[in-house]
Amino acid sequence: MTTVDMAASPTRPSALAGYEDWPAYAAKHRFAAELTAGPPEARQLADTLGVPAVIPDIEYTVLAESEHDGVITSHLQWQLGFGPATSAWFVRPARATGPQPGLLALHCHGGIKAYGAERLVRFEHNPEDNDGGISAAVASGFSSLALPPLDVRAKLYGGRALATWLARHGFAVLAHDAFMWGSRRFELDPLPWRTANAVNGRKALWREAGVELSVAEHYDAAAASHEETVAKAATLIGTTVAGTVAHDDLAALGVLASLPGVDRDRLGCLGFSGGGGRAMVLGALSPLIRSYVVTCMMTTFESLLPSYLDAHSWLLHSPGLAGLGDWPDLAIRSTAEKVLVQYALDDPLFPERGMRDAHQHLVEGMPARYTGSFWQEPHVFTRAMQDEAAAFLTSALQPRPTTATHAPDPARTAS
Template sequence: MAFPERPSAIPGYEDWPAYVRSRPTADVPPRSRALAGVLGVPAPPDEVSPTVEWEGTHDGVTTTALSWQLGFGPRTRAWLVKPAGTAGPLPAVLALHCHAGDKYTGASRLVEFPPGRTEPGVDSDPRRHDLYGGRALATELAREGFAVLAHDTFSWGSRRFTLEAPPWRTADALAGREAQWREQCRTPGAAEAYNAAAAFHEDTVAKAAGLAGTSLAGTVAHDDLAALGVLASLPGVDPSRLGCLGFSGGGGRALVLAALSPAIRSYSVTAMMTTFDSLFPAYLDAHSWLLQTPGLARLGEWPEFTALPDAARFLVQYALEDDLFPAAGMRAANKMLDDLHPSGRYTGTFWPGGHEFTIPMQEEAFAFLRDALAPASATPATTKRTA
């Protein structure tokens, strides 16, 4: 009896397991080695050579589209945004996109493209900025005097899996969603159709990662470390003044990246701070494998990982009506951070509203990073704390 050929469970990433197994764990500060080990962070390539795809200037900023090839999977696309006409050296920030249940779109949600510029395979729907107050975070931060790099990380955007012929388990789950669309008499767009498949497929990605010796978060951290190396090497960037920021899943990525790389001088986390204990039992399904790596909680609570980075100062912003985190968990995390950092290294602010990186929150984060990444001779301002 002949059986149908079974499709790849990791389409487009068949070379991923061999890459992970061929690489040592990323070289990180001693106090972060346990974190890197649990996440299974592969060491990124020693050198990553970006290619310039195009460059354009509009409304006071210059946007440069870049791409590079890592050791597995498709090419990474990224965008460097900086104030027009500046030679540098500028303070630089790695802007880390959120999860948002939208893997079709990656870092492009943080960038405003010059008029007439289209990106192949990128969703240019302006609604991609919805969780960011309707504006492009990286572009707005560049207007504040920063060089900002926003890149697609593992399994998002240009680094997404190829799911046109999904693996069997994903295909079975997707069939139910397609039946709903038919009943509703509507045809989903490319992004919606892909994201439905990717939501089911994330469980398979997590299983594949574990079997290969890594995790979804660990491979994302690999891509983020590589992007940080690219940013530090770019002309006009001051490598002694590097920071990162992110919202939601991007905020978690910012904390992990700061813990793994001593090059990060300051960072900002928005709507991504709680205790692991507070997620039980009702909030587990609110989060992806990006946060919930098996074994991670054995190392400590999420706020405790802020003791690992070398960064002198960091900001955490909480949304009081955030439906992804219980208020008690956010308050407990804030108390834990106060106790861990009595010297003032930590700034925590509470904001009205739900799971969103609003414009006022962005303005606070921008001002915080401007002070924290100022030249060593400058006197930093104090970020006001609200409760």
């Protein structure tokens, strides 16, 4: 929408298109402390972030299913009560015998909101060989889904489809679109006026540079500016961006626990970048999470001032969060038995001092539960880091030992 279009329009377009029902839902579903079934620290965090209560017993629909490369990939969908329906992909070993440990694979922010969890899933017909943007999903029975540009997978994940790779290693993995991403994105056509003003300036620069963007890239540019508007709306209705994302993640965790072939006593999660922050918040909110991995998303709040503020989204900058402690204190609040944090020392989004201070804070705050590893890498989740994460979760999510009980031996029982 140009400035001329805005001047000619008799009404302002919705700033929450697709989510006009969000305020009413948030007002009706204030976080109920009893839903956490956890310690007071979890309820306090939920209140601070304004996490809306999750509708219990969410029903999901299986839209399509495909078996390839030793895994079964199911396209799921469920409705959360506000905004568009959630798309998710459940990937599990094809030849599994007995229940498998369940993982939520939490997609990163990446500045890419046109799609979400697809970046973590490999679809049939070997889409890794495509040149990005060609939909192999149609051929594999996944409706008209458009696959993400595969360069983000190559750039950030070592070329691996993380959820599919983890399923090949014995996990039952659910990857879902979070609030603001993919199927849960906002409708930005027409653009809200403030967002349009920001995007129009960028379009002028693109034209001057001779840059032509795809439809998805245009959407991502608009969504980057629109996140400020979403954060404002969240404040007005008593929640936060991170709190509403956590709502979606808690709902997905409930779905994962209900899926066939998942051992609900062995649940974990992992994520890179913004996904790592989501993993830490989820671990602090839900006692169902036994173990989790945070990759490239750990520092201290102090270290972000003044130079690193603009490096991060509203997932990290939640109003009121600092009142509960520092960022690593979220991990200390969790009841998870084992936590791995992976630091990338060449990460341009975090100063090394902040990462090392956070590491020391965790060593002192949860010595028996915490493991930290340092990598001489930029802001990436390399294959070697993924290997370490998978090995860590495999060990942490072993079946709990059973305590056998035996009837007393009459010969050894006093009469």
